Amino acid sequence: xxxxxxxxxxxxxxxxxxxxxKVAAIVGIVTLMVAFLYLLDWRLTLIxxxxxxxxxxxxxxxxxxxxxxxxxxxxxxxxxVIGMGTDYALYLVRSYQRYMDxxxxxxxxxxxxxxxxxxxxxxxxxxxxxxxxxxLKSTGLGLxxxxxxxxxxxxxxxxxxxxxxxxxxxxxxxxxxxxx
Numbered sequence: 001x002x003x004x005x006x007x008x009x010x011x012x013x014x015x016x017x018x019x020x021x022k023v024a025a026i027v028g029i030v031t032l033m034v035a036f037l038y039l040l041d042w043r044l045t046l047i048x049x050x051x052x053x054x055x056x057x058x059x060x061x062x063x064x065x066x067x068x069x070x071x072x073x074x075x076x077x078x079x080x081v082i083g084m085g086t087d088y089a090l091y092l093v094r095s096y097q098r099y100m101d102x103x104x105x106x107x108x109x110x111x112x113x114x115x116x117x118x119x120x121x122x123x124x125x126x127x128x129x130x131x132x133x134x135x136l137k138s139t140g141l142g143l144x145x146x147x148x149x150x151x152x153x154x155x156x157x158x159x160x161x162x163x164x165x166x167x168x169x170x171x172x173x174x175x176x177x178x179x180x
Contacts, residue, residue: 051153085150
């Protein structure tokens with residue numbers, strides 16, 4: 001039984017899968033901690049993590065709809081999606097925190113740099129998805145979907161949440177009169 005090839009393959013696959021899931025969890029936790037140390041605000045940290053969570057959920061859902069198995073290549077690339085996908089949101093959060101105006105001229109430059117970073121990465125991984133090799137194809141598909149959904153989440157989820165947190169507010173009349 002120990003030398004049965006299918007038993008050995010199943011055990012080795014389960015062991016490797018378990019290891020990569022642990023690595024993905026560790027990378028996610030470390031990314032969360034680094035983002036908090038970078039932003040020093042738990043609300044901004046959660047906003048910057050929202051696109052990555054969105055991307056991972058959507059990528060897994062899309063792969064399931066396409067009939068692609070959740071294998072070792074997809075688990076491996078989830079670490080890359082966590083890292084790169086969080087970058088997009090962190091750039092947007094930090095720039096909004098600095099300029100406090102979505103229409104500031106520097107915001108356009110930052111949005112353009114985030115887009116160019118996404119586009120080059122997406123095209124590079126998209127080419128892998130067209131590969132004839134099944135491992136490269138699975139890796140490329142997982143990465144292209146993950147990076148695509150990360151960008152989509154960063155530009156659709158982050159700005160409205162930031163606008164809500166940083167919206168101007170008026171003090172009630174009685175508090176203004178009591179304070180003077």
